[in-house]
Amino acid sequence: MGFEAKPLAGGIGAEVTGLDLDQEIDAATAKALNDVWLEYAIVLFRGMGTSNERHLRLSRAFGELEVHPIESIRLPGAPEIIRLAQKADDTDQMTYRFAGEEIVGRIPYHTDLIYTTTPNRGAILRMVEKPAVGGETGWIDTAAAYDALDEATKARIEGLEARFDFVWNLEEMRFGRPEGVTLVDKGSVPYPEFPDVAHPIVWVHPISGRKSLSLSTVHLIDVVGLSREEGDPILEHLVEHTLDERFAYVHDWEEGDMVLWDNWRTMHTACGVPPGHDRVVHRTTMKGEHQTGRLL
Numbered sequence: 001m002g003f004e005a006k007p008l009a010g011g012i013g014a015e016v017t018g019l020d021l022d023q024e025i026d027a028a029t030a031k032a033l034n035d036v037w038l039e040y041a042i043v044l045f046r047g048m049g050t051s052n053e054r055h056l057r058l059s060r061a062f063g064e065l066e067v068h069p070i071e072s073i074r075l076p077g078a079p080e081i082i083r084l085a086q087k088a089d090d091t092d093q094m095t096y097r098f099a100g101e102e103i104v105g106r107i108p109y110h111t112d113l114i115y116t117t118t119p120n121r122g123a124i125l126r127m128v129e130k131p132a133v134g135g136e137t138g139w140i141d142t143a144a145a146y147d148a149l150d151e152a153t154k155a156r157i158e159g160l161e162a163r164f165d166f167v168w169n170l171e172e173m174r175f176g177r178p179e180g181v182t183l184v185d186k187g188s189v190p191y192p193e194f195p196d197v198a199h200p201i202v203w204v205h206p207i208s209g210r211k212s213l214s215l216s217t218v219h220l221i222d223v224v225g226l227s228r229e230e231g232d233p234i235l236e237h238l239v240e241h242t243l244d245e246r247f248a249y250v251h252d253w254e255e256g257d258m259v260l261w262d263n264w265r266t267m268h269t270a271c272g273v274p275p276g277h278d279r280v281v282h283r284t285t286m287k288g289e290h291q292t293g294r295l296l
Helices: 027-040 052-060 142-147 151-157 228-242
Strands: 004-007 014-017 042-045 078-086 095-098 101-104 107-110 122-129 137-141 161-164 182-185 197-200 202-204 211-213 220-223 248-251 258-262 266-270 279-286
Touching: 004 027, 014 027, 027 042, 027 258, 052 078, 052 122, 052 258, 052 279, 137 142, 137 258, 142 211, 142 228, 151 228, 197 202, 220 228, 258 266
Parallel strands: 014 042
Antiparallel strands: 004 014, 042 258, 078 279, 095 101, 095 182, 107 266, 122 258, 122 279, 137 248, 137 266, 161 197, 161 220, 202 211
16 A cells, blocks of 8 residues: 655645555555654645544554543544534533634643653544634644754753643643633533643653653643742743744644644644534544653
8 A cells, every 4th residue: 555745835744645544554554654653743634534434544553542531522333533522502612712702622732641641642633524714723843843942942951841730721821821811611521630740841752762842831830940930931932932833734624634643742732613613523542652751
């Protein structure tokens, strides 16, 4: 089974074309796909996600899949796929106001499960029902961001750890918080509690050995062992640097698109939709077998 991979416009990520997902993916093709993933971190499969079967066939080429602990969002008959939806008639959704506009489902840049010691390996998101307005998803290549740092900054942050906590209310973000964000409706979803975790700010990829920045803006609290007067300017500089659009790929979805990302080398954001619009995506998640960081 053959395919082609080419860099996306802007130089962040790659697009795979010519892959036939109506056939099983053989070992050689899976190896080649994993090589593309390792090189580019963000991989687009445009229009290939036309069924659950195709979504699962592609996902399994990249490792063992997690089954989400919340049964209500699993797809019947396909428990490795979860359904994430914002629906026009749903009155029980977390809603924020940004610059006077209400938005449902917006999550600023973050790394999945950074508030644990076993972040997942990666995920594939598939657009099932595209909203008429909004709904984009963005990714940042944090290895590219690290590479672009000056040598003095690289030396300053080597060996430093950042503290992360599970932050669900965007009003409480300390770094990268959207300007003027206001919580309008929390919704009724319960949120778990996690102990604080320390992770190296400079994360070394367990497979490629490539260095990247571990920042997850939603959950970033401070620098371990430094006062906030000393540590906050370091994190503010790193976050501002990393959120630069030159390190980002923002995808304007079409139904059937799938995007794979390396959670060990990226942050991602859900841009959200205005209330009254439908957006449905399906997601699979690859388990993370490497432990990083430590509980505080």
